[in-house]
Amino acid sequence: xGACAMGLSDAPLSIYIHIPFCSVRCSYCAFNTYTDLxxxxxxxxxxxxxxxxxxxxxxxxxxxxSVYFGGGTPSLLPAEQxxxxxxxxxxxxxxxxxxxxxxxxxxxxxTGGYLKDLRRLGFNRLSIGMQSADAAxxxxxxxxxxxxxxxxxxxxxxxxxxxxxxxxxxxxxPNETLADWRRTVETVLQFEPEHVSMYxxxxxxxxxxxxxxxxxxxxxxxxxxxxxxYELASAYLExxxxxxxxxxxxxxxxxxxxxxxxxWRNLAYIGVGAGxxxxxxxxxxxxxxxxxxxxxxLGGEMAKPxxxxxxxxxxxxxxxxxxxxxxxxxxxxMRLTREGIDLPRxxxxxxxxxxxIFAPSVARLEALGLIETTSDxxxxxxxxxxxxxxxxxxxxxxxxxxx
Numbered sequence: 001x002g003a004c005a006m007g008l009s010d011a012p013l014s015i016y017i018h019i020p021f022c023s024v025r026c027s028y029c030a031f032n033t034y035t036d037l038x039x040x041x042x043x044x045x046x047x048x049x050x051x052x053x054x055x056x057x058x059x060x061x062x063x064x065x066s067v068y069f070g071g072g073t074p075s076l077l078p079a080e081q082x083x084x085x086x087x088x089x090x091x092x093x094x095x096x097x098x099x100x101x102x103x104x105x106x107x108x109x110x111t112g113g114y115l116k117d118l119r120r121l122g123f124n125r126l127s128i129g130m131q132s133a134d135a136a137x138x139x140x141x142x143x144x145x146x147x148x149x150x151x152x153x154x155x156x157x158x159x160x161x162x163x164x165x166x167x168x169x170x171x172x173x174p175n176e177t178l179a180d181w182r183r184t185v186e187t188v189l190q191f192e193p194e195h196v197s198m199y200x201x202x203x204x205x206x207x208x209x210x211x212x213x214x215x216x217x218x219x220x221x222x223x224x225x226x227x228x229x230y231e232l233a234s235a236y237l238e239x240x241x242x243x244x245x246x247x248x249x250x251x252x253x254x255x256x257x258x259x260x261x262x263x264w265r266n267l268a269y270i271g272v273g274a275g276x277x278x279x280x281x282x283x284x285x286x287x288x289x290x291x292x293x294x295x296x297x298l299g300g301e302m303a304k305p306x307x308x309x310x311x312x313x314x315x316x317x318x319x320x321x322x323x324x325x326x327x328x329x330x331x332x333x334m335r336l337t338r339e340g341i342d343l344p345r346x347x348x349x350x351x352x353x354x355x356x357i358f359a360p361s362v363a364r365l366e367a368l369g370l371i372e373t374t375s376d377x378x379x380x381x382x383x384x385x386x387x388x389x390x391x392x393x394x395x396x397x398x399x400x401x402x403x
Contacts, residue, residue: 018273030204032275056092075105079117115160285317340379
């Protein structure tokens with residue numbers, strides 16, 4: 001049974017657009033990105049526009065409440081290319097005046113004129129990859145900016161009229177001390193962004209940083225130090241007026257990322273672009289990863305009719321059944337530190353009581369002090385946030401047990 005069959009057809013739609021181009025690949029990056037294909041940008045934008053047309057063909061002018069340009073480095077695209085994409089979005093879908101339109105950006109791409117052009121086109125949210133205030137860590141990450149570039153980007157964003165800016169930072173990198181991390185957190189607070197995304201470093205396979213750690217050139221991050229860094233940042237951000245609403249995200253009042261909430265609530269979103277993922281119409285899918293092949297696939301018509309939201313660029317897809325969708329809803333929803341699992345919403349979606357399905361796990365995790373329940377929701381306790389992966393695993397593994 002798909003999402004639409006479970007009463008979610010009235011939920012708002014979001015769109016993710018993947019821009020896979022970069023000037024330099026960061027040492028920790030495992031995303032679908034390319035550093036030598038910028039010549040493809042005009043053809044790639046043409047292909048994105050055609051993909052949006054295909055995606056909208058079954059439900060033209062459906063309301064979209066968030067659009068997110070991620071990457072890669074979306075800020076490598078000229079403003080006029082974003083103008084084309086936004087024109088196509090507004091032609092194919094209904095974007096209300098308050099639609100959240102976000103751009104991921106590197107600090108060194110954000111000149112004053114460029115930001116004013118983006119704001120004029122309709123962008124109203126920026127996510128700037130600061131990553132660290134420490135010059136040595138930025139070099140280890142192969143980042144091309146310094147702290148002065150972050151300050152300049154923040155100033156330019158404010159002058160251009162952006163009042164919703166996120167700063168991305170990474171902690172627990174090799175050789176980073178608690179004092180190093182404290183300086184980064186203090187610097188973030190000095191910049192006064194509306195939103196902060198704070199991620200513990202993941203050493204993904206195939207990345208340069210993972211290779212250096214595996215070779216013994218750099219030390220592995222320490223679990224205890226990881227926890228200390230997380231708790232330090234949580235305390236500083238809370239004292240600075242930020243509310244944590246997801247494991248890795250804090251915001252000023254009213255500045256939650258609407259697009260990311262769509263993921264964490266396991267609601268429908270269309271993914272376009274090379275290597276993008278989507279979930280809509282009950283289908284979970286991914287697109288062709290290689291930009292050249294993605295462009296080629298969108299050069300003609302659909303070979304055969306396909307249901308919403310599948311397009312010629314889709315490489316893999318599956319129609320989720322109720323059990324799979326419940327699994328993903330629990331896995332994502334438990335990341336929301338304030339909202340957690342909305343129990344009435346869960347009942348409306350699946351026709352089953354969460355507390356009945358997971359009664360043994362709920363009892364065990366409550367006894368350990370890792371979760372808390374109210375009349376209408378279940379969520380991680382403060383202690384549970386540091387053990388969120390174990391808590392989520394407890395719930396999702398219980399779904400695979402025979403009843």
